[in-house]
Amino acid sequence: MENAVKLENITKKFSSTKFSLIDISFEIKKGSLTIVGGANGSGKSVLMMLISGLMKPTEGKLTVSSKPGLVFQDAATQILGDTPREDVSVGPKNLRFCKKDIPALVEDSLKSVRLLEKADIPAEYLSGGEKRRLAVASILAMKRDIIIxxxxxxxxxxxxxxxxxxxxxxxKSEGKTVILLTHELEKCLALADHFLILQKGSLVFDGSPEEAVKIPLEQWAIRNPLTKYENVKDLIWK
Known part of the structure; x- marks a missing residue:
């Protein structure tokens, strides 16, 4: 299977003493869903910006098969149009797609994320989840195959x-390559083909979710999501 993303000995430093990522190497296959876990400050956001091309590595080689689309934590900040229809059309227009093709492309993208019935309402009325779907529709309309x-x-x-x-x-079923940066593993780990863990800028785990939950993830400041809750006294993180 071909790679969508390949990092070879990637280092990112912001000064002579401050390193954000240190000698990172891994591959992400096309059509896979990869989860990147790690505590705050582990380097997840910097990794996202490197893969997306918003930053350049200090050292190493980064290969990406196509330009990724980003869905930010606060998806509302990505909305550029007054309505979902207007918002999704912004990207294709900026990329100078054929004008006569844009309306159908926008409609198909909104339909794909189940927002077509809300295409012409004010985008500010959308829920948080709907705004994330709108961000994805905008990415699909630009024909991006990698979504972070x-x-x-x-x-x-x-x-x-x-x-x-x-x-x-x-x-994932449509063949997109999905990269998910999160610390909330209990909500999504079953979706993943591939699991990476960063700690203080280093890659400390590269494998499958099944392999990961068999080891003490707490050593990397991550709570193992297989922890069982049996009564109220268990409902505390410590």
Whole structure:
């Protein structure tokens, strides 16, 4: 299977003493769903910006098969149009797609993320989960095959989390390469083919979810999601 993303000995430093990523190497296969876990400050966001081309590595080689699309933690900041239809059309227009093709492309993208019935309402009225779906529609309209989600469950209630997971499963079934940066493993690890863990800028785990949950993830400041809850006294993280 071909690679969508390949990092070879990638280092990113912001000064002579401050390193964000240190000698990172891994591969992400096309059509896979990869979860990148790690505590705050582990380097997840910098990794996302490197893969997306928003930053350049200090050292090493980074190969990406196509330009990725990003879904930020606060998807509302990505909305550029007054309505979902207007918003999704921005990318194709900026990329100078054929004008006569854009309306159908926008409609297909909104339909794909189940927002077509809300295409012409004010985008500000959308829920948090719907705004994430709108961000994905905008990416699909630009014909991007790699989609990166940064903490997609932030500030979402249970139904919205389920809605995001349905979208992730759908994108994977359509052959998109999905990269998910999150520390909320209990909400999504079953979706993943591939699991990476960063700690203080280093890659400390590269394998499958099944392999990961058999080891003490707490050593890397991650709570093992297989912890069982049997009564109220168990409902505390410590």
């Amino acid at each position: 989600f940064d903490e997609p469950y932030a500030n979402l209630d249970y139904p919205a989390v389920c809605d995001v997971n349905r979208l992730l499963e759908q994108l």
